[in-house]
Amino acid sequence: MAALLRLSGVCKSYGALKVTDGIDLSVTEGETLGILGPNGAGKTSLFNLISGDVSLDAGRIEYDGQEVSRLAPHQRCRAGIGRSYQVPQPFGAMSVFENLVTAACFGGKQPEHEAWDTAYEVLVQTGLLAQANKPAGSLRLLDRKRLELARALATRPRLLLLDEIAGGLTEHEARELVEELKAIKARGVTMIWIEHVVHALLALADRLFVINFGTRLAEGAPQAVMNDPEVRRVYMGMEA
Numbered sequence: 001m002a003a004l005l006r007l008s009g010v011c012k013s014y015g016a017l018k019v020t021d022g023i024d025l026s027v028t029e030g031e032t033l034g035i036l037g038p039n040g041a042g043k044t045s046l047f048n049l050i051s052g053d054v055s056l057d058a059g060r061i062e063y064d065g066q067e068v069s070r071l072a073p074h075q076r077c078r079a080g081i082g083r084s085y086q087v088p089q090p091f092g093a094m095s096v097f098e099n100l101v102t103a104a105c106f107g108g109k110q111p112e113h114e115a116w117d118t119a120y121e122v123l124v125q126t127g128l129l130a131q132a133n134k135p136a137g138s139l140r141l142l143d144r145k146r147l148e149l150a151r152a153l154a155t156r157p158r159l160l161l162l163d164e165i166a167g168g169l170t171e172h173e174a175r176e177l178v179e180e181l182k183a184i185k186a187r188g189v190t191m192i193w194i195e196h197v198v199h200a201l202l203a204l205a206d207r208l209f210v211i212n213f214g215t216r217l218a219e220g221a222p223q224a225v226m227n228d229p230e231v232r233r234v235y236m237g238m239e240a
């Protein structure tokens with residue numbers, strides 16, 4: 001099947017620090033790719049390059065058969081690349097509903113009447129309906145995480161990039177989140193999910209990609225990757 005997203009030789013450095021060092025990666029339509037790696041490995045940096053928040057030094061990013069490496073973040077979002085941020089980024093003084101309408105209008109390029117419908121749909125889908133009129137800045141952690149997912153969904157993504165949305169949740173909350181993500185996956189949305197909560201990731205991922213020092217350490221079927229001695233040593237601190 002054709003790749004929806006393809007990265008070839010993607011590089012990014014900050015001074016002498018290579019945070020992304022020649023990454024090749026592709027994701028097919030409908031697939032869920034899980035990304036693992038130790039703290040500081042370059043996972044979020046990779047999302048920043050895909051979403052266009054940060055420009056790459058070298059390499060190429062193709063989405064839906066077109067090169068998007070030089071497009072601005074809002075153009076990539078409107079093309080169908082939606083993302084959540086590891087540190088939630090809502091407009092704190094605006095209500096939850098207004099945050100979603102804004103995402104639908106500006107990120108999803110939907111006309112206002114359609115954006116209102118989308119915002120309502122997403123509120124229901126993510127369990128945020130009761131919080132709709134609260135200022136986004138007043139939400140507790142679980143709901144802030146939900147809003148981060150909801151804002152990405154309101155743009156109607158074809159490719160959804162999720163950065164540690166299960167971090168800090170209780171077991172029960174993480175299970176709820178996995179169920180929500182399964183429903184999104186069932187609708188055909190392609191996902192890349194960076195997550196340290198491995199059991200949540202394994203419940204959804206079709207394939208895993210492990211990053212260390214900005215390079216690929218391992219890639220493949222989830223169980224094979226989790227059993228890889230090098231992955232166990234680097235990521236889980238276990239002896240090979």
Ligand SMILES: Nc1ncnc2c1ncn2[C@@H]1O[C@H](COP(=O)(O)OP(=O)(O)OP(=O)(O)O)[C@@H](O)[C@H]1O
Pocket residue numbers: 014017019037038039040041042043044045046086
């Ligand atoms: N704008 C920047 N300027 C300088 N260094 C940066 C910048 N952004 C990221 N880095 C560095 O790049 C490295 C990779 O950071 P990144 O946020 O991608 O890691 P990560 O794999 O997402 O880690 P975590 O699991 O902790 O979220 C880190 O050493 C980080 O300090």
Ligand SMILES: [Mg+2]
Pocket residue numbers: 043044045086
């Ligand atoms: Mg990160």
